[in-house]
Amino acid sequence: MSIRQLELEVMRYDxxxxxxxxxxxxxxxxxxxxxxxxxxxxxxxNLDTTLAYRxxxxxxxxxxxxxxxxxEPSLTCKTFVRDLPDxxxxxxMENFPIERDLVVVLDDVIQKLHQVQPxxxxxxxxxxxxxxxxxxxxxxxxxxxxxxCVNCMLCYAACPQYGLDNKFMGPAxxxxxxxxxxxSRDQGKSDRLNILGDHxxxxxxxxxxxxxxxxxxxxxxxxxxxxxxxxGAVEFWKQRMGITGDxx
Amino acid sequence: MSRNPYVRPMSKTTWFMRNGxxxxxxxxxxxxxxxxxxxxxxxxxxxxxxxxxxxxxxxxLASQQSVAMMIFHALALLYFLFYQTFPWFKLAPKAMPxxxxxxxxxxxxxxxxxxxxxxxxxxxxxxxxxxx
Numbered sequence: 235m236s237i238r239q240l241e242l243e244v245m246r247y248d249x250x251x252x253x254x255x256x257x258x259x260x261x262x263x264x265x266x267x268x269x270x271x272x273x274x275x276x277x278x279x280n281l282d283t284t285l286a287y288r289x290x291x292x293x294x295x296x297x298x299x300x301x302x303x304x305x306e307p308s309l310t311c312k313t314f315v316r317d318l319p320d321x322x323x324x325x326x327m328e329n330f331p332i333e334r335d336l337v338v339v340l341d342d343v344i345q346k347l348h349q350v351q352p353x354x355x356x357x358x359x360x361x362x363x364x365x366x367x368x369x370x371x372x373x374x375x376x377x378x379x380x381x382x383c384v385n386c387m388l389c390y391a392a393c394p395q396y397g398l399d400n401k402f403m404g405p406a407x408x409x410x411x412x413x414x415x416x417x418s419r420d421q422g423k424s425d426r427l428n429i430l431g432d433h434x435x436x437x438x439x440x441x442x443x444x445x446x447x448x449x450x451x452x453x454x455x456x457x458x459x460x461x462x463x464x465x466g467a468v469e470f471w472k473q474r475m476g477i478t479g480d481x482x
Numbered sequence: 483m484s485r486n487p488y489v490r491p492m493s494k495t496t497w498f499m500r501n502g503x504x505x506x507x508x509x510x511x512x513x514x515x516x517x518x519x520x521x522x523x524x525x526x527x528x529x530x531x532x533x534x535x536x537x538x539x540x541x542x543l544a545s546q547q548s549v550a551m552m553i554f555h556a557l558a559l560l561y562f563l564f565y566q567t568f569p570w571f572k573l574a575p576k577a578m579p580x581x582x583x584x585x586x587x588x589x590x591x592x593x594x595x596x597x598x599x600x601x602x603x604x605x606x607x608x609x610x611x612x613x614x
Binding site for chain 1: 484485486487488489490492494497498500501503504507511573576577578579581583584585586
């Protein structure tokens with residue numbers, strides 16, 4: 235297998251020493267079947283042990299190795315060296331504060347994910363004893379695609395609305411809310427729409443669509459948000475007219 | 483060890499120059515200027531039409547048929563088609579997916595449906611205008 239010399243330009247930032255980030259170049263001998271994460275791991279193991287970055291599974295499941303690769307929000311475990319030029323620039327995800335090197339601060343989006351109640355809300359607690367909530371395959375199909383999200387947050391790195399104003403709930407949190415709103419077992423839709431219907435919720439999305447284009451799991455957050463706008467408008471009128479919108 | 487997260491500022495005025503995706507988005511949104519222009523033009527046309535002065539109306543029609551205005555209208559139409567109509571029709575299945583049982587109706591059906599409605603509406607307007 236042929237070895238290719240890749241020039242890896244990595245953004246570095248040491249919170250204790252640096253005023254601002256800077257770039258460091260490494261020459262990495264790569265196999266053609268390597269992904270960028272392999273090249274970064276090579277740097278860590280052979281060239282510079284001080285480099286900080288997140289990764290875990292190396293197979294698009296954990297969602298922790300998201301970075302900017304030549305300006306594009308990408309999972310480094312999914313981006314093959316063979317698809318890239320000889321010089322590759324790796325930066326931490328845009329729109330997030332940099333903790334150190336390629337590690338970003340995710341506190342804000344984690345808090346937003348909590349805020350949308352990403353779990354099944356039942357109004358008839360406690361649940362019926364020894365019984366499951368039945369769901370048809372058709373009802374599952376309504377939201378199955380949305381369950382593929384691995385919380386990599388590349389959608390936030392791609393979203394200019396979030397970059398300009400981080401009060402915006404953003405793609406992943408809204409999509410998570412939509413996933414539960416669409417779930418036939420859930421009864422918390424009106425609660426969530428009350429939180430998400432304000433300016434910082436769905437209406438701050440202007441449908442740039444970048445979130446869906448960079449999503450490595452094809453969750454399509456932009457579509458989910460547009461559907462929520464329609465759901466929100468319908469729910470608004472239902473509440474106005476005194477019709478309860480929750481599934482029972 | 484202390485935390486000192488570094489925030490990379492995003493320019494409020496030039497952020498859309500960051501990549502091609504944002505530029506296309508801004509071009510799409512800028513078509514709203516054309517919407518505004520045509521709204522005012524229609525209101526003005528209605529005002530002239532209701533003024534009981536056929537001369538003014540024919541003068542207005544003539545003004546819209548000057549070479550400069552014809553070129554402007556043609557360019558506006560092209561801009562609208564490429565940055566408004568085509569992208570929005572392409573995005574329509576995202577906002578309005580149709581599910582039949584366990585299967586989703588293919589996006590193409592929804593997109594083609596929009597073009598068919600568009601064609602019918604266009605033919606209806608042309609018929610109203612006496613084109614055939």
